[in-house]
Amino acid sequence: xxxxxxxxxxNHPELLSNFLHAMDGEEFGELFVMDNASEPDTAALLDKHIxxxxxxxxxxxxxxxxxxxxxxxxxxxNELIVSVNNDIIKTRSGWLAExxxxxxxxxxxxxxxxxxxxxxxxxxxxxxxxxxxSDFRSIGGYDPEFEEPxxxxxxxxCWRATQAGIRFQQVDIGLKHIKSVTSKPMQDDPEFWNxxxxxxxxxxxxxxxxxxxx
Amino acid sequence: MRxxxxxxxxxPPGEMGGAESxxxxxxxxxxxRGHDVAWWYGQGTLEQACNNFQPDFVHVMTIHCYIGxxxxxxxxxxxxxxxxxxxxxxxxxxGRMLMRGFDEPCPAVTGLCDQCQPAPKELxxxxxxxxxxxxxxxxxxxxxxxxxxxxxxxxxxxDTEMFKQGEKKPCSVCTSAAFAAxxxxxMHILKEGIVDSDIDVTLITGVxxxxxxxxxxxxxxxxxxxxxxxxxGLCLCEAMASGxxxxxxxxxxxxxxxxxxxxGMLVPPRNPDALRDAIDYMLTHPSHKESMxxxxxxxxxxxxxxxxxxxxWEAVYEKVLHGV
Numbered sequence: 001x002x003x004x005x006x007x008x009x010x011n012h013p014e015l016l017s018n019f020l021h022a023m024d025g026e027e028f029g030e031l032f033v034m035d036n037a038s039e040p041d042t043a044a045l046l047d048k049h050i051x052x053x054x055x056x057x058x059x060x061x062x063x064x065x066x067x068x069x070x071x072x073x074x075x076x077x078n079e080l081i082v083s084v085n086n087d088i089i090k091t092r093s094g095w096l097a098e099x100x101x102x103x104x105x106x107x108x109x110x111x112x113x114x115x116x117x118x119x120x121x122x123x124x125x126x127x128x129x130x131x132x133x134s135d136f137r138s139i140g141g142y143d144p145e146f147e148e149p150x151x152x153x154x155x156x157x158c159w160r161a162t163q164a165g166i167r168f169q170q171v172d173i174g175l176k177h178i179k180s181v182t183s184k185p186m187q188d189d190p191e192f193w194n195x196x197x198x199x200x201x202x203x204x205x206x207x208x209x210x211x212x213x214x
Numbered sequence: 215m216r217x218x219x220x221x222x223x224x225x226p227p228g229e230m231g232g233a234e235s236x237x238x239x240x241x242x243x244x245x246x247r248g249h250d251v252a253w254w255y256g257q258g259t260l261e262q263a264c265n266n267f268q269p270d271f272v273h274v275m276t277i278h279c280y281i282g283x284x285x286x287x288x289x290x291x292x293x294x295x296x297x298x299x300x301x302x303x304x305x306x307x308x309g310r311m312l313m314r315g316f317d318e319p320c321p322a323v324t325g326l327c328d329q330c331q332p333a334p335k336e337l338x339x340x341x342x343x344x345x346x347x348x349x350x351x352x353x354x355x356x357x358x359x360x361x362x363x364x365x366x367x368x369x370x371x372x373d374t375e376m377f378k379q380g381e382k383k384p385c386s387v388c389t390s391a392a393f394a395a396x397x398x399x400x401m402h403i404l405k406e407g408i409v410d411s412d413i414d415v416t417l418i419t420g421v422x423x424x425x426x427x428x429x430x431x432x433x434x435x436x437x438x439x440x441x442x443x444x445x446x447g448l449c450l451c452e453a454m455a456s457g458x459x460x461x462x463x464x465x466x467x468x469x470x471x472x473x474x475x476x477x478g479m480l481v482p483p484r485n486p487d488a489l490r491d492a493i494d495y496m497l498t499h500p501s502h503k504e505s506m507x508x509x510x511x512x513x514x515x516x517x518x519x520x521x522x523x524x525x526x527w528e529a530v531y532e533k534v535l536h537g538v
Contacts, residue, residue: 049509
């Protein structure tokens with residue numbers, strides 16, 4: 001089944017070469033890079049290099065990760081959706097086919113799946129996951145009430161997915177996540193933690209239970 | 215189309231530097247697309263060459279020394295369709311290279327020539343009567359700012375069957391230049407940058423082009439330390455085609471080829487520490503190094519093959535001939 005890959009991108013042009021290398025040779029139906037209001041230099045590089053590999057760059061005016069992913073999912077022509085970060089390194093070819101092979105109604109596949117006992121949910125790490133769009137929409141997608149960029153929206157999504165009977169399956173693929181390239185600078189900002197805790201409160205207020213997971 | 219390529223170095227194409235190597239590749243590329251190509255480099259007169267070959271178009275380059283401006287003036291007087299592919303900056307810079315000593319940037323790079331070594335005014339006047347082509351947009355901007363018209367930009371290409379990825383010698387570092395001793399190539403800056411380090415750089419120079427290709431195939435990292443506003447920089451393109459992870463100074467032609475941190479690294483010119491730091495980065499970040507080399511090679515395969523270059527020249531020839 002052809003897939004549509006959705007990638008949210010905000011600055012960090014130095015990630016582009018590893019990303020392009022990761023995409024090379026992987027058979028995707030569509031590639032959407034959602035440019036979240038990057039600086040003009042980065043936007044120009046995305047236009048040049050993403051279109052060269054057959055992808056499309058969607059230039060947005062705001063930097064909102066989950067909103068961008070939802071927009072990309074809505075634009076996609078394919079039912080099979082792959083959401084992947086831009087801070088990735090390919091270690092083995094064929095990762096896309098391996099990731100998507102197990103996706104079916106009620107089964108989402110991801111590079112990392114965790115059991116978040118404190119949040120009482122299984123968790124599919126947002127840097128690389130694949131699902132059917134109908135599944136994603138059936139549980140309401142991401143809750144826009146969670147302020148970006150401070151997490152919890154993904155835990156909330158996973159909680160609603162597991163409550164709806166969706167199963168997460170971890171797949172060993174040849175893709176690595178360069179942790180903390182994009183998140184570490186944010187986490188150095190005190191305001192990030194203000195938003196983080198507001199989102200945590202929102203999570204608790206929704207009655208999902210559980211406690212903070214970081 | 216019958217294309218006569220004119221150059222003024224009085225040696226057959228391929229016997230000298232980058233501009234001259236280009237002539238040979240250009241002819242090969244145009245012939246592959248069905249055109250008839252001949253060269254004139256001073257054997258007999260240009261009028262004789264045109265009478266014998268009957269070109270539809272004359273492509274002039276490097277005509278500023280030895281042969282002089284006479285052939286260009288003759289083409290203009292005879293209204294023979296032609297273009298002038300300018301190499302370097304000789305129409306307004308008496309030193310040709312926008313160099314004011316090797317450690318001081320020339321004001322013409324970002325502003326206006328201050329006439330420290332003025333070229334004879336007639337060079338600019340004569341050249342400005344022809345259709346002018348530059349090798350990259352940054353050089354075109356310098357030309358226009360300093361009174362030289364620039365009607366088109368054609369970025370060059372390399373023979374990707376000769377310059378291609380090979381088995382790399384891990385962590386090997388090399389550089390190359392036809393005229394490596396020329397100060398504007400920046401080899402003294404590179405040498406200064408690595409003098410107290412463990413870095414070993416192989417200089418590829420003075421060998422046949424096939425040997426250059428063989429050595430680049432094996433090279434892991436390539437350094438282009440030029441301190442002159444290269445009008446393209448074929449050496450760098452060859453290295454990118456060969457799958458080298460490239461470090462280049464941020465001069466016109468290199469900037470046109472390298473997207474920093476995507477297809478290579480750009481560093482300030484005349485800065486030995488910056489060159490060394492970039493080499494260190496490449497050596498200590500193998501994943502990023504390999505991905506940059508990969509994307510660079512892909513970029514050349516897409517946009518800088520001989521065929522891609524020939525297609526760009528064809529479009530310019532049509533523009534001159536028919537105004538399209």
